[in-house]
Amino acid sequence: MSGPLSHLRILDLSRVLAGPWAAQNFADLGAEVIKVERPGSGDDTRAWGPPYLKDRRGQDTSESAYFLSANRGKKSVTIDISKAEGQKLVRQLASRCDILLENYKVGALQRYGLSYDDLKKENPKLIYCSITGFGQDGPYRDRAGYDFMVQGMGGLMSVTGERDELPGGGPQKVGVAVADLMTGMYATVAVLAALAHRERGGDGQHIDLALLDVQVAMLANQNLNYLTTGVPPQRMGNAHPNIVPYQSFKTSDGDLILAVGNDKQFAKFCEIANCGALAQDARFSGNAGRVAHRDILVPQIASMLKQRSTAAWLAALEAGGVPCGPVHRLDQVFDDAQVRHRCMKIDLPHPLAGSVPQVASPMRFSATPARCVLPPPMLGEHTQEVLKGLLGIDQQEIDQLRSLSVI
Secondary structure (H helix, E strand, C coil): CCCCCCCCEEEEECCCCHHHHHHHHHHHCCCEEEEEECCCCCCHHHHCCCCEEECCCCCEEEEEHHHHCCCCCEEEEECCCCCHHHHHHHHHHHHCCCEEEECCCCCCHHHHCCCHHHHCCCCCCCEEEEEECCCCCCCCCCCCCCHHHHHHHCCHHHCCCECCCCCCECCCCCCCCHHHHHHHHHHHHHHHHHHHHHHCCCCCCEEEEEHHHHHHHCCHHHHHHHHCCCCCCCCCCCCCCCCCCEEEEECCCCEEEEECCCHHHHHHHHHHCCCHHHHHCCCCCCHHHHHHCHHHHHHHHHHHHCCCCHHHHHHHHHHCCCCEEECCCHHHHHHCHHHHHCCCEEEEEECCCEEEEEECCCCCCCCCCCCCCCCCCCCCCCHHHHHHHCCCCCHHHHHHHHHCCCC
8 A cells, every 4th residue: 555645745855864864754654755865975974973873894985874874765866956957957857846855055046046045936835844953034034054053942951861960961962963853853743734735726835944943832832831920941861840750760780761741649658658647647638739848759769769770660550550661772672572563663675785774664554554665875875766757857958967076
């Protein structure tokens, strides 16, 4: 069965992570995705290694793990858009596509005649999504934007990391480029909304997405904690600002996450931990009181949890319906029974390595499954196929474009 977006074609002019992540979503959903890359070097992340994919002999290939994480399901076409012939090719491709994704600096594609205003003249149905650090307008519009910077500017690092007064305290970024990834997800949603508008008789449109906007928006309850009180929230390590106990604790042999979400669960935890008096204590019987008195309650819970192993606590708490979980390394994640049952690790055929590991799309459909059959492409792997098959360019012209280093 074909994917739910198999009727769409996407032109991906983006690189690194936010745009490629959105394009990979569309590929997983069945769309044809044509990724335009620079001849000779390609997407910046092709050089972001090690690690690299190993070939059949166990030697490093040219394919970086970073690039492999965000580009499956795409066709790679190398085009030099700084040349007039390259710009013509991109315009021809855009006229045959439903969606264009790009993350050039503001105004950069306009210099090449590839802005939204340029391309909509030939394809008024085109949905053109621009991803930048700070948006198409405003005092920072011309700045380059990177995930790490935006995590700091957008407030995420002010609430991430250990408390300042404790060892290891201070600003801390998230372990993955979450601003990029969330921008890619917002881009996916925005494009689908624009498609819905177009399918009701409208034209295409320009979508303006900024990493900083996304980073501010995604702070969710922390935003409202500040906006309703005027007090900026602080770093709290693994503790939750609004729920107690909701954090990680040391056990006798490791770590345990305790995620008590309501008073009933807290009472059950106390029963299992043989500390029923805590549940009866007026200071701790309700969540508001537990939050107000966390400095008294949390050390008592921490002391109790150190008395048993992680496995023992997991077994007892899960049996009692108290939300909890282990803290896994990635080797443990991919060996986890639930992760294996859901087939989150997949393998796709690869011309250099035989196969390449991938992480499956988490989107599950009953009738139109999200799946991917194409591995992340090698640089320029599909240039000839796309130029001939989609644009109808003959071999003689392709050879000439190659001799001019346009492709």
